[in-house]
Amino acid sequence: MARSGTRRAAGGTRTASRRTRPLDNDGVIPVLARAVREVEAAAQRGPLKASNRSKFQAVALLMREERARVKADQELTDAQRAEQLKRLDGVATILAKTAARDTSVIQLLTEEASVSEATRTVKRDMMIAGGMELQPEELVIAAEPSPVVESPVRSVVPQAVVQRQLANPFLPPDFALADQPVAHPRRLANWELFGPLFKSFEYGAGGGAASMPLPEPSTLHSKSGTTLMKHQAELVAAASHGHRTFLLADEPGLGKTAQSLLAADAFPLLVVVPNVVKTNWAREAERWVPNRRATVIHGDGGDLDGFADIVIVNYEILDRHAGWLGSFGFKGMVVDEAHFIKNKDSQRSRFVLQIAEKIRSRVAAPLLMALTGTPLINSVEDFRTIWEYLGWIDDKKPRAKLMNELEDIGLTPADPGFFVEARKAVIDQGIVRRRKVDVAADIPARRIADIPVELDGEEGRSIRDAERELTAKLVRRYHQAIDARTGQDPVVGIDHKLVRQVARWELEDQDASSTGENVFSMVRRIGRAKAQLAADYAAQLASNVGKVVFFAKHLDVMDQAEEVFARRHLKTATVRGDQTPAQRTAEIDAFVNDPEVAVIVCSLTAAGVGLNLQVSSNVVLAELSWTSAEQTQAIDRVHRIGQEEPVTAWRIIAAQTIDTKIAELIDSKASLAARALDGSDEELVDSGDIQLDAMAALLTEALSR
Missing domain, CATH: 3.40.50.10810 (Tandem AAA-ATPase domain)
Structure with a gap:
């Protein structure tokens, strides 16, 4: 297993594995795209079986290696490099959508995830299909993959545990187990x-x-x-x-x-x-x-x-x-x-x-x-x-x-x-x-302030055009569904049930590797387009009010932000999902203890829980989450016991885009906990996910014009 891990680490900077075919649609990226769509389709039918779990992990490993290779390849023009990275982003988006459907595969994306023989075999076959030149050790898999169960488990018993068990081999019996309560259902026996x-x-x-x-x-x-x-x-x-x-x-x-x-x-x-x-x-x-x-x-x-x-x-x-x-x-x-x-x-x-x-x-x-x-x-x-x-x-x-x-x-x-x-x-x-x-009356108040930003230039126009194209496609699909109905009374107004069904169909059908847009890829593009604007705002805050916590969902947005802070000569720390615990602790300590560290750039998923960052009272949310809970968790890294100043979370919202609808949906979902746990009289909102609601909102607004 150590040998596999070494190959993966080396794969991040591979220069020896060159394509044997021209850099066109016969390369490895179409192979990855086909494989990831197959896995996504399987996830839509139910929990992934062992074979598709192996394929999922193999795609993730190869995607990382190919991304690093593309970035390092000096033979590519800037346009070729941008195109290849865009296609790899599409593969990454489908991986994320699949993981959202079957959350058990999220662990396969971590650095600690073990790589089975079956996964290595699938990866090798994909590399061959993509025309990549393999290293000698990659051509030979140590053994034929043995049959695996649906959820393969690699069980270990650390030596220290064995020593403890040998030191105390007999756990004393708990006689109170005999006094466990027994249910005596009467009225409710058949309910x-x-x-x-x-x-x-x-x-x-x-x-x-x-x-x-x-x-x-x-x-x-x-x-x-x-x-x-x-x-x-x-x-x-x-x-x-x-x-x-x-x-x-x-x-x-x-x-x-x-x-x-x-x-x-x-x-x-x-x-x-x-x-x-x-x-x-x-x-x-x-x-x-x-x-x-x-x-x-x-x-x-x-x-x-x-x-x-x-x-x-x-x-x-x-x-x-x-x-x-x-x-x-x-x-x-x-x-x-x-x-x-x-x-x-x-x-x-x-x-x-x-x-x-x-x-x-x-x-x-x-x-x-x-x-x-x-x-x-x-x-x-x-x-x-x-x-x-x-x-x-x-x-x-x-x-x-x-x-x-x-x-x-x-x-x-x-x-x-x-x-x-x-x-x-x-x-x-x-x-x-x-x-x-x-x-905790001594914890100062907090507020969420939305900062609308205009996405100017070609990128902003492209995003708005893509949103109009997606909306038009939804409208066509809605009217096609209406026209296909037979034997029913004419629809008066908007059929909101059909609106949600059309939105659901679109989410199921689209993927980022197609020529069209979907809500996932569009939000990703908006995040990239907002990155510099959000970082500029965070830099102004840091210069005027002190330390700032900067949250983003995607690594490329974090990278862009750190480039802005470097140009502004602001010292930063960072918390990312690929760090070791020691690295993460060192970065947090630097932000908390070093007065020169002005900004900590955090992954919304990796740093959204369990961290104490109350040395700052300002949070910048460069990208929106898909849940109100994730947003709340991020803000509460700062708004917690030990905070001495009022906390403000600055949400950077791209005006005139789907970003504004997502922000409204996140806020509406926040009433769920208030209703169920805090005794609030707020009406409980529909529990459908925000992706579906966002698509439905686009269609409803278009049909209302």
């Missing part, structure tokens, strides 16, 4: 309850926030002497009084990491986190529970401390370690950024549920915590996998404790008042939700 329970959070709020009663804390000081805020001490007190499961959904920035570490009087403790924050978790553990040793699992766990009290692992490598993690003897488990597991069919969700179930089978009352400031992204059903992880429900029905409480209500879903009482019963299982405005 399907998941639908009513989810609806209870939409319609049963009654003006109340979704937070269980918490006891008054006896002290605001931890055992190590650190001082807590009152809302933090309340949760710690609830855990010390015996409550063992929590969905801690405090707004971002209210110190969920500290609360979970101090509440976790249950060691050894397993902490599952996004890769970007696992080093930060080790730091926080040292700060809040200095008497407990924390260890971080990297890769196969070669440097793991098997005798540590806190084991921190990232989602991306759970597949390798799930086996021994489930039998390690953990007394508690914390899942950070728990909205990552909302898709139950994803591999990361399956492993989280598997490990939690094994812990429950060994410990009668383990501490189980799910931390997320944004538990609801698209619909109230985003709760489902989190509830299952916490042990409140299983795959088909509520578990015993919740079922008995629902029975004690004395009502069925057909009775008035059931929704309000059912919502309360679920909340009492352990939902804790506090807002900054209510519990």
Whole structure:
């Protein structure tokens, strides 16, 4: 595997692998385009099988290598290079769309992802088909790919874990397991309850926030002497009084990491986190529970401390370690950024549920915590996998404790008042939700300010022309669908159901490698066109008000921004997805501690969670996210405990483009959490994704003219 990783790293600057054909449509890029469209079509039919997962990863690897080769090839003219990079961007867009449909393949895009023999074989065949000259070692695959199951797992057991097991081979039995509650369904025996329970959070709020009663804390000081805020001490007190499961959904920035570490009087403790924050978790553990040793699992766990009290692992490598993690003897488990597991069919969700179930089978009352400031992204059903992880429900029905409480209500879903009482019963299982405005009055206010910019020049005209072309195509398709109807009454006004169906068809049919535009490629182009304008604005802020956090979605936008800052002689730091934990930590420390570092340029996906950047009070969002939750998470890297100044997030919006519609849709989606968790009376918006809504908005506006 090390040999494969070396070839991949070398592939980034390959000069020896030359095409044996002219640089035309017979090269490797059409091969990649055909392969990625096949994978995308398979993902539209359902979860990807092993063969398509291998093809997906092979395309990703070759795309990176080809991009690096094209950039380094001095024989290409600027026009040829731009054309090739544009076509590779199309392949990257389809990879992203496919990963959005089947999130289990996201891990195949990471630097830590293992490369199977099957993937190497597919990659070799693609290189040959693309007319590339292979190195001798690339022509020979070490062995024929062995049959693989649908979700291949490479399991490891670190040597340090073996040593710990040998030192303590017998885990003491937990006799309290015999006293687990048993469900006694009566009225609700034949009712399907998941639908009513989810609806209870939409319609049963009654003006109340979704937070269980918490006891008054006896002290605001931890055992190590650190001082807590009152809302933090309340949760710690609830855990010390015996409550063992929590969905801690405090707004971002209210110190969920500290609360979970101090509440976790249950060691050894397993902490599952996004890769970007696992080093930060080790730091926080040292700060809040200095008497407990924390260890971080990297890769196969070669440097793991098997005798540590806190084991921190990232989602991306759970597949390798799930086996021994489930039998390690953990007394508690914390899942950070728990909205990552909302898709139950994803591999990361399956492993989280598997490990939690094994812990429950060994410990009668383990501490189980799910931390997320944004538990609801698209619909109230985003709760489902989190509830299952916490042990409140299983795959088909509520578990015993919740079922008995629902029975004690004395009502069925057909009775008035059931929704309000059912919502309360679920909340009492352990939902804790506090807002900054209510519990942390000393955290200054925040606001989002939109900065409209005009996209001038040829690029701006091209984007607006492409949007008009896409809109005209949608209108034609709508009228064709209307004309194809037979035996129905004429349509009066706009058929909004058909509008959404046309938008859905268009999203399914289009890809960026075709001659037409789609919403993904258009937004990507807008981001590139806004890059310099956004960076110029951030540079002005940095010169006038101090440190600035600059967020973008795409690496090329980040690159353009850093070029602007360099021309302005502004010292920068950066946080990207391809950095090692040590590199990322060094960059963050430089921004926080070095007064000369004026701007930190951050990837919206890699730096949007778990980082403390409150040394700044200004955030520039150069590109829009596809979710309000992602936008909120980014802003709350700055708007959190420790912030002393009002926070402003400056959204750079391309005027007269689809950018403005996306911004409106993001804002409308923000009412979901307010309705379900905070007791707001705002109307719950449709839960369809923003890409679909954006396309539908384009068509609706055109039909209304």
